[in-house]
Amino acid sequence: MRRRGFTRALDFRHGQVEMTHGSGGRATAQLVEELFVAQFDNEALRRLDDQAQVEVPPGRLVVATDSHVVSPLFFPGGDIGCLSVHGTINDVSMAGARPLYLAAGFILEEGLPLADLRRIVESMAAAAREAGVPIVTGDTKVVERGKGDGVFITTTGVGVVPAGVNVSGTRARPGDAVLVNGTMGDHGVAIMSLRENLEFGTTIRSDTAALHGLVAAMLKAVPDIHCLRDPTRGGLATTLNELAHQSGVGVIIGEARIPVRGEVNSACEFLGLDPLYVANEGKLIAICAPADAQRLLDAMQAHPLGREAAIIGEVIEDEHAFVQMDTAFGGRRVVDWLTGDQLPRIC
Numbered sequence: 001m002r003r004r005g006f007t008r009a010l011d012f013r014h015g016q017v018e019m020t021h022g023s024g025g026r027a028t029a030q031l032v033e034e035l036f037v038a039q040f041d042n043e044a045l046r047r048l049d050d051q052a053q054v055e056v057p058p059g060r061l062v063v064a065t066d067s068h069v070v071s072p073l074f075f076p077g078g079d080i081g082c083l084s085v086h087g088t089i090n091d092v093s094m095a096g097a098r099p100l101y102l103a104a105g106f107i108l109e110e111g112l113p114l115a116d117l118r119r120i121v122e123s124m125a126a127a128a129r130e131a132g133v134p135i136v137t138g139d140t141k142v143v144e145r146g147k148g149d150g151v152f153i154t155t156t157g158v159g160v161v162p163a164g165v166n167v168s169g170t171r172a173r174p175g176d177a178v179l180v181n182g183t184m185g186d187h188g189v190a191i192m193s194l195r196e197n198l199e200f201g202t203t204i205r206s207d208t209a210a211l212h213g214l215v216a217a218m219l220k221a222v223p224d225i226h227c228l229r230d231p232t233r234g235g236l237a238t239t240l241n242e243l244a245h246q247s248g249v250g251v252i253i254g255e256a257r258i259p260v261r262g263e264v265n266s267a268c269e270f271l272g273l274d275p276l277y278v279a280n281e282g283k284l285i286a287i288c289a290p291a292d293a294q295r296l297l298d299a300m301q302a303h304p305l306g307r308e309a310a311i312i313g314e315v316i317e318d319e320h321a322f323v324q325m326d327t328a329f330g331g332r333r334v335v336d337w338l339t340g341d342q343l344p345r346i347c
Contacts, residue, residue: 010034017110032140040104044101045134057100069149077206088102096215098161099157102133105155107141171226184280217302222288224289229242234337250315252313253313253324
């Protein structure tokens with residue numbers, strides 16, 4: 001790593017982010033080299049250019065960007081660092097793409113403990129290494145104390161869709177099956193439980209995870225998956241409404257078929273929340289032709305991130321693009337878009 005004659009190393013035990021760390025001068029260079037380059041280290045980043053020069057294999061290029069403002073910064077099962085990596089990798093993956101590279105932008109608040117920043121960056125680095133998707137370029141800015149709430153992170157991902165894959169929210173067709181890869185609402189309830197200082201019999205942990213490995217296994221089993229989407233803000237209900245409107249179809253789901261952990265259900269009842277609208281960070285919705293549904297389900301359940309996968313409903317003809325649910329009591333109700341903001345600052 002190139003050194004620029006710094007007189008002393010950053011104090012990651014007691015130091016804080018200062019306005020000079022965003023000045024573009026020596027303090028910025030030291031923060032970049034001793035923290036970001038040290039943790040994210042790769043050939044493209046090590047050059048310290050204002051951009052990254054990378055190789056891209058043949059295929060359709062996919063680009064996704066996402067900003068992360070979650071509060072609190074650290075929560076059971078994760079933190080804003082790994083969340084910012086997983087969230088953008090998943091957005092790229094929902095096109096059926098192989099994620100290749102990430103860029104990261106940091107808005108730091110003056111006074112943020114350097115120990116917290118290092119913990120966040122270490123978490124990002126670990127998540128990127130585990131996913132095999134390097135962070136190759138980035139930017140850092142500092143705002144005055146009281147104007148940034150610690151740290152905000154924006155990540156941009158680049159990936160490539162291989163030939164023969166055509167996944168889009170516009171491709172759902174009547175008769176298609178609707179699947180999810182696991183339990184709903186874990187991330188949102190983990191955040192809200194921490195905010196409200198709630199204690200349950202077991203710790204509810206965020207489900208944050210990179211889903212590209214699961215998606216690759218699914219596409220290997222069923223190359224013609226019609227739709228993929230990760231149900232983050234607004235949860236399962238809002239995401240199904242998005243897909244229904246994109247494709248101009250209706251969706252019917254079965255309440256008893258949707259996997260939800262008992263402790264998440266209990267927490268939602270206590271907090272007055274509906275788990276169908278609670279955010280997830282390691283879950284996906286897949287829509288495929290009915291003839292492919294069982295094969296796709298088997299492939300999902302064979303992967304560590306899909307062991308609790310289930311077929312939860314089907315696509316129907318409906319000019320109104322309604323999402324409906326067969327309830328546990330034998331009735332049927334409309335599952336509408338999320339109204340308002342059930343859980344702010346969730347990702």
